[in-house]
Amino acid sequence: MEEGRILGARISPLNARRLSNFKANRRGYWSLWLFLILFVVSLFAEFVANDKPLLIRYDGDFYVPVLVSYPETAFGGEFETEAEYADPFVRELIEEKGWMIWPLIPYSYDSIVYDLPTPAPSPPTADNWLGTDDQGRDVVARLIYGFRISVLFGLVLTILSSIVGVAAGAVQGYFGGTTDLLFQRFIEIWSGLPTLFLLIILASVVEPNFWWLLAIMLLFSWMSLVGVVRAEFLRGRNYTYVLAARALGASNTRVMFKHILPNAMVATVTFLPFILNGSITTLTALDFLGFGLPPGSASLGELLNQGKNNLQAPWLGIASFLVLAIMLSLLIFVGEAVRDAFDPRKTFRS
Amino acid sequence: MTQPLLKIENLSVSFGRGDREVQAVRDVDMEINTGEIVGLVGESGSGKSVSALSILKLLPYPVAWHPSGKIFFEGEDMLSAAEARLRQVRGNDIAMIFQEPLNSLNPLHAIGRQIGEVLSLHQGMSESAAKARIVELLTMVGLEEATSRLHALPHEFSGGQQQRIMIAMALANKPKLLIADEPTTALDVTVQAQILKLMKELTQELDMAMLLITHDLGIVEHMSDRTYVMNEGRVVESGNTAKLYADPQDPYTKHLLGSEPKGRPDPAPADAPEILAADDLKVWFPIKKGVVRRTVGYIKAVDGISVQLRQGHTVGIVGESGSGKSTLGRALIRLEKSDGAIRLDGNIIQGLSFKELRPLRKEMQIVFQDPVGSMSPRMSVFQIIEEGLLIQNIGNTYEDRRRMVADALTEVDLDPTTMDRYPHEFSGGQRQRIAVARALVLRPRIIVLDEPTSALDMSVQAQIVALLRDLQKKHGLTYLFISHDLKVVRALAHDVVVIRDGKVVEAGPAEQVIDNPSDPYTKALMAAAFKLKADESGVVRG
Numbered sequence: 001m002e003e004g005r006i007l008g009a010r011i012s013p014l015n016a017r018r019l020s021n022f023k024a025n026r027r028g029y030w031s032l033w034l035f036l037i038l039f040v041v042s043l044f045a046e047f048v049a050n051d052k053p054l055l056i057r058y059d060g061d062f063y064v065p066v067l068v069s070y071p072e073t074a075f076g077g078e079f080e081t082e083a084e085y086a087d088p089f090v091r092e093l094i095e096e097k098g099w100m101i102w103p104l105i106p107y108s109y110d111s112i113v114y115d116l117p118t119p120a121p122s123p124p125t126a127d128n129w130l131g132t133d134d135q136g137r138d139v140v141a142r143l144i145y146g147f148r149i150s151v152l153f154g155l156v157l158t159i160l161s162s163i164v165g166v167a168a169g170a171v172q173g174y175f176g177g178t179t180d181l182l183f184q185r186f187i188e189i190w191s192g193l194p195t196l197f198l199l200i201i202l203a204s205v206v207e208p209n210f211w212w213l214l215a216i217m218l219l220f221s222w223m224s225l226v227g228v229v230r231a232e233f234l235r236g237r238n239y240t241y242v243l244a245a246r247a248l249g250a251s252n253t254r255v256m257f258k259h260i261l262p263n264a265m266v267a268t269v270t271f272l273p274f275i276l277n278g279s280i281t282t283l284t285a286l287d288f289l290g291f292g293l294p295p296g297s298a299s300l301g302e303l304l305n306q307g308k309n310n311l312q313a314p315w316l317g318i319a320s321f322l323v324l325a326i327m328l329s330l331l332i333f334v335g336e337a338v339r340d341a342f343d344p345r346k347t348f349r350s
Numbered sequence: 351m352t353q354p355l356l357k358i359e360n361l362s363v364s365f366g367r368g369d370r371e372v373q374a375v376r377d378v379d380m381e382i383n384t385g386e387i388v389g390l391v392g393e394s395g396s397g398k399s400v401s402a403l404s405i406l407k408l409l410p411y412p413v414a415w416h417p418s419g420k421i422f423f424e425g426e427d428m429l430s431a432a433e434a435r436l437r438q439v440r441g442n443d444i445a446m447i448f449q450e451p452l453n454s455l456n457p458l459h460a461i462g463r464q465i466g467e468v469l470s471l472h473q474g475m476s477e478s479a480a481k482a483r484i485v486e487l488l489t490m491v492g493l494e495e496a497t498s499r500l501h502a503l504p505h506e507f508s509g510g511q512q513q514r515i516m517i518a519m520a521l522a523n524k525p526k527l528l529i530a531d532e533p534t535t536a537l538d539v540t541v542q543a544q545i546l547k548l549m550k551e552l553t554q555e556l557d558m559a560m561l562l563i564t565h566d567l568g569i570v571e572h573m574s575d576r577t578y579v580m581n582e583g584r585v586v587e588s589g590n591t592a593k594l595y596a597d598p599q600d601p602y603t604k605h606l607l608g609s610e611p612k613g614r615p616d617p618a619p620a621d622a623p624e625i626l627a628a629d630d631l632k633v634w635f636p637i638k639k640g641v642v643r644r645t646v647g648y649i650k651a652v653d654g655i656s657v658q659l660r661q662g663h664t665v666g667i668v669g670e671s672g673s674g675k676s677t678l679g680r681a682l683i684r685l686e687k688s689d690g691a692i693r694l695d696g697n698i699i700q701g702l703s704f705k706e707l708r709p710l711r712k713e714m715q716i717v718f719q720d721p722v723g724s725m726s727p728r729m730s731v732f733q734i735i736e737e738g739l740l741i742q743n744i745g746n747t748y749e750d751r752r753r754m755v756a757d758a759l760t761e762v763d764l765d766p767t768t769m770d771r772y773p774h775e776f777s778g779g780q781r782q783r784i785a786v787a788r789a790l791v792l793r794p795r796i797i798v799l800d801e802p803t804s805a806l807d808m809s810v811q812a813q814i815v816a817l818l819r820d821l822q823k824k825h826g827l828t829y830l831f832i833s834h835d836l837k838v839v840r841a842l843a844h845d846v847v848v849i850r851d852g853k854v855v856e857a858g859p860a861e862q863v864i865d866n867p868s869d870p871y872t873k874a875l876m877a878a879a880f881k882l883k884a885d886e887s888g889v890v891r892g
Binding site for chain 2: 254258259
């Protein structure tokens with residue numbers, strides 16, 4: 001087998017084979033690229049959809065409102081507060097002595113469009129490509145920001161719950177016996193707790209934000225990986241190479257993390273895209289029910305709810321449904337390709 | 351005889367197509383006549399099983415395919431035969447038995463039913479007639495009390511009995527040709543001798559031909575009339591067995607025949623000091639039952655064994671599977687919980703905690719049987735060997751450790767420049783060398799060798815044995831050599847301990863125990879191992 005290199009880093013023949021298996025799944029490969037493009041674009045949402053210009057030339061100076069907050073007085077206005085660039089008055093002030101470059105979509109997720117041709121929610125127009133929601137906010141802008149927060153929430157939750165889940169599963173599987181027994185019973189009881197009620201109670205005590213939701217969800221989502229990792233460790237601890245490491249004097253931690261974990265990661269990695277999908281769906285569901293992110297924040301679930309409440313404005317429901325459906329499908333396709341990549345029997349099919 | 355029972359002409363087998371094509375078998379010609387036992391010998395990967403499987407078209411088609419060749423069974427070409435016709439032939443005219451009897455029997459069906467299925471499928475026999483025939487078959491293969499055991503499940507039988515059942519199943523339809531693919535490899539030597547004797551008798555009795563596939567040269571010499579030797583997919587030599595063994599022509603055959611582990615170990619000083627010893631060592635595994643997991647009894651894997659390892663000596667631990675020999679080896683270096691005193695250099699090490707034991711680990715190392723399983727597939731060879739150094743805090747810098755690993759690899763005759771490769775890029779014999787290097791890099795005084803040659807081909811075995819002998823001479827190493835293979839033990843051990851069911855049967859200097867055993871069990875073991883002779887005295891259970 002040829003020794004391959006990717007971005008200068010040495011990759012083992014095994015990983016090279018996995019990579020080629022991953023690429024062989026065309027649908028998954030393209031889904032990954034498409035998803036990455038969408039994700040990267042949404043990461044820079046402030047530069048794509050914003051109610052502040054990207055760059056202002058005023059009176060011989062350059063201003064970058066996207067990054068820096070300028071008072072209106074800087075442009076010859078009257079208020080000390082941050083300039084409202086969408087305001088026709090401010091606009092006139094600036095364009096008198098210079099020019100400004102607007103983002104592709106001149107609305108942020110929370111900017112309200114006042115000069116609507118029809119009462120909100122207004123249908124798609126040349127200005128608002130997918131119309132506005134029932135509070136007169138541009139749907140495209142909200143979708144971009146909503147996509148970003150959904151994926152970020154999903155990613156953070158997936159990573160954190162994987163770490164906790166892998167650690168818990170590893171301990172159970174490796175030590176087995178009483179440790180395993182007690183842990184398993186604990187998980188059975190813990191998984192019986194009603195997450196939704198906890199969130200409703202939480203909502204009455206504090207205002208749930210991104211981190212509160214993440215913490216509560218994490219309390220319960222780590223269990224999804226435990227079973228897989230536990231099984232891998234139960235199997236792995238009986239391998240001869242584990243015994244060989246113990247004969248060298250290796251400690252339990254060393255055996256667990258150096259010898260068994262890398263071999264148990266295959267099953268874990270295969271699961272990740274699906275856990276990510278689950279996390280995104282959970283956040284959307286909470287937002288839809290109104291127990292999710294604080295009011296006003298961009299969220300796909302909230303937009304879905306608006307779609308339900310405003311059946312006369314189908315662009316709300318259809319747009320948010322399509323974004324969710326595309327995002328989740330892309331991730332599932334990527335997940336399938338990852339599964340193929342780690343399938344040891346895949347190579348024998350021609 | 352005008353027409354041979356089976357005639358293979360110019361057979362080739364390939365897996366995959368295009369760039370990925372692997373030629374497993376190339377231009378093989380073979381003939382088998384009625385009443386004849388034909389041996390097919392070769393090392394792993396030589397294509398012997400693939401050739402045999404193509405006779406019945408049992409390969410994973412269409413991935414496998416035949417670029418050329420014809421297989422005539424009684425004049426009929428099997429390769430171009432229709433699937434329906436093949437089904438008639440399979441199990442009816444040509445029957446097969448495999449290496450692992452337990453994997454070949456359905457674990458959920460009673461043995462009577464499994465044999466009955468063959469009868470009703472091919473002969474449409476009625477239930478009562480089938481039952482009588484099943485009992486007849488089982489009695490014929492030497493299974494006692496056949497009538498009462500028809501409803502027993504496969505796991506209730508021992509390995510030898512399972513293989514007997516497989517043979518009964520294969521013979522149910524009075525096949526004209528029996529293909530036996532490593533039929534005794536998974537069995538203990540004493541049982542192997544019994545099964546081979548049975549198979550030879552049955553071939554004569556039923557006037558059937560047999561194709562015996564094996565890697566064990568001793569078996570072929572003992573059993574077959576004619577022999578084919580395969581290497582890298584080709585038949586390199588064939589002919590009358592006695593003639594072929596007496597006067598091999600092909601260099602590969604000569605190499606194979608010359609590679610049997612031979613000789614005796616170099617004499618070790620008689621007054622060497624004791625390094626590691628155990629008195630009355632016991633490893634009992636509790637059997638727990640009921641809701642509260644009460645201990646109701648014990649499996650006595652090691653039951654009161656005393657051994658003494660002296661500097662530069664090799665003690666061979668001999669026993670059949672399940673005798674507790676591996677457990678003994680692991681218990682001695684404290685990898686298994688045990689009772690009884692264990693002394694290292696006169697200091698008691700029984701009862702020391704894992705941490706207290708860590709510095710002592712570099713004194714005593716172990717090499718395992720399976721060269722594939724004993725290395726993490728995700729670590730490079732350097733990382734595998736380096737690990738012991740890291741744990742034991744030997745070698746301060748990366749360069750130091752790099753050099754020490756290179757030295758260890760050189761010592762086991764491997765190229766040190768290959769140390770950044772992964773284990774799967776090495777062959778079985780090379781991997782076993784890596785395992786030895788992993789132990790050796792710590793400069794141990796004692797190495798426990800747990801069946802280090804059992805998973806290897808014959809010619810590779812001989813190389814590993816030679817390597818171990820050289821290392822012993824060079825470093826004054828002390829070995830505890832655990833094996834069921836008495837030929838290898840004879841080539842390495844100064845002292846031999848024969849154990850059975852966790853107890854010592856016989857112990858003493860190697861010459862005495864191997865050449866002149868006193869215990870009846872040891873006698874039976876030696877006869878089976880060296881002369882493939884089944885013991886009739888009843889000390890050995892099938």
